[in-house]
Amino acid sequence: MPGKNRLEFLFLNLGHFYDHLFILIYAAVAALALPAAFHMSYAELIVYATPGFIAFGAFALPAGWLADRWSRRGMMIIFFVGIGISGVLTGFAGTPLEIAVGLFFIGVFAAIYHPVGITMVVEARPVKTGAALAINGVWGNMGVASAAIIAGVLIDVSGWRTAFMVPGVAAIATGLAYVVLCREPRDGAMKQASAVKPAHSVLDKHVLVTIFTIIALTTTLGSFIFQSMTFALPKILEERLSGVFDSATAIGGSAFAVFAIASMAQILIGHLVDRHSIRTVFAFVAGLQVPAYMLAVGLSGLPVLVGAVAFMLLIFGQIPINDALLSRITTPQYRSRVYAIKFVLSFSVAAAAIPTVALLHETTGFDGMFVAMAAVAAVIFLCVLALPRVSVMTAPATSPAT
Known part of the structure; x- marks a missing residue:
């Protein structure tokens, strides 16, 4: 990868980090600080996250359309600066309703990243796309992981408002650095991506519709699990590590450790997807989730950390699979919009998850939630078994045409 592409890849990875960080700051704040601040229960408070998650899904499609019609780089600049300003303003909120308004605008700008940033990652690495998506995915997962510990530390040191403000300032600074350091579009990467023969040109229409339908179903159900478990984990640990850890920093650090360890699964899965059948890898990951959730039922104390690492490894491991499959069956000129549709499905379901x-x-x-997640994972496994056994499923990604 040329030097300029490596620098832009770094900024794209930072964008993925910020995207998931901002979306989950409120999950930690609602679990660790706001019940005392507003004299409300956790269940009452987390409902205020819903507008942000609705925006996260609803605005992905227009963001992808704008990126294809206007400028992907321009949309990334708007993403960095917009999400940063929204975070700072949310820190000034005086009521839960004002926080919900702030979270809505965070969701609007957060919606930009996945249809735009993921497309740019795929185009930068048209060969071995699974590995590139896996690396980018780890950065996103570290954003998930860092939300709890960053919020926990800032809550203990200076209060919950800075949990929004400090990341907001950092995102704005990153956006300004992106403007200065990544001035030119990656035309070479675009040409290389366009040279890759699109897999869908050799697929029967019925097979293609089947694949897209299964991607839509597994994306929706997988996102329901991802949003539910990543949002709930700080509260799960707070309840089940009671007496083991007591401070917000310790609980946040525990959540960070679980997410950080689990994020490494994406590296392994990304390499497996580039070398083996997507169908086989997908079935393996989905199938193992069912016993992982069932084994978590009733766990408390330190064993709950082991159970959490197990099911989060599988949740995170599933993320790059659908993205890699979509990259094989879509053309560059429509890719942002196709990813946007995927992420509309993916993040709109978060509005139901919360x-x-x-x-x-x-x-x-939470035992009831573990059982519910096991049932959803079982449906995903059955959907994966219905994937057709065609070359795009069973063979590693091909090299660019020459």
Whole structure:
């Protein structure tokens, strides 16, 4: 990868980090600080995250359309600066409703990253796309991991408002650095990506529709699991590590450790996807989730950390699979919009995931949520088994045409 592409790849990775960091700051703040600040329960507070998650999904499609029609680099600049300003302003909120408004605007700008940034990653690495997506995915997962510990430390040191403000200032600074250091578009990468023969040209229409349908189903269900478990994990650890860790920093650090360890699964899965059948790898990852959730039922104390690492390894490991498959069956000129549709499905379901977490926490506790996630994972496994056995499924990605 040329030097300029490596620098832009770094900024794209930072963007993925910020994207997931900002979306989950409120999850940690709601679990660790806001119940005392606003005299409300956790279940009451997390409902205010819903507008942000709705925006996260709803604005992905227009962001992808704008990127294809205007400028992907321009959209990334808007992403960095917009999400940073929104984070700073959310830190000034005085009521839960004002926080919800701030989270909505965070969601609007966060929606830009996946249809735009992921497309730019794929085009920078048209060969061995799985590995590139895996590396980028680890950065996103480290954003998930860091949300809890950054929020926890800032809550203990200076209060919950700085948990939004400090990352906001950092994102704005990163956006300005991107403007200065990444001035030129990656025309060479675009040409290289365009030279790769699109896999869908050799697929029967019925087979292609089947693949897209299964991608849509597994994306929706997988996102439901991802959003539910990443949002709930700080609260799971706070409840089940009670008496082991007591401070917000310690709970946040525990969540960070779980997410950080689990994020490494994407590196392994990315390499496996480039070398082996996507269908086989996908079935393996989805199938193992069912016993992982069931084994987590009833765990408390330090064993819950082991259980959390197990199911988060599999949740994170599943992320690059659909993206790699889509990269094989879409052409560059439509790729942002196709990814946008995927992420509309992916993140819109988060609007249902958050109330579901609240309902299950109030009625059955987190054991009931683990059982529900096992059932959803079982459906994903069955969907993967229905994937057709065609070359795009069973063979590693091909090299660019010469």
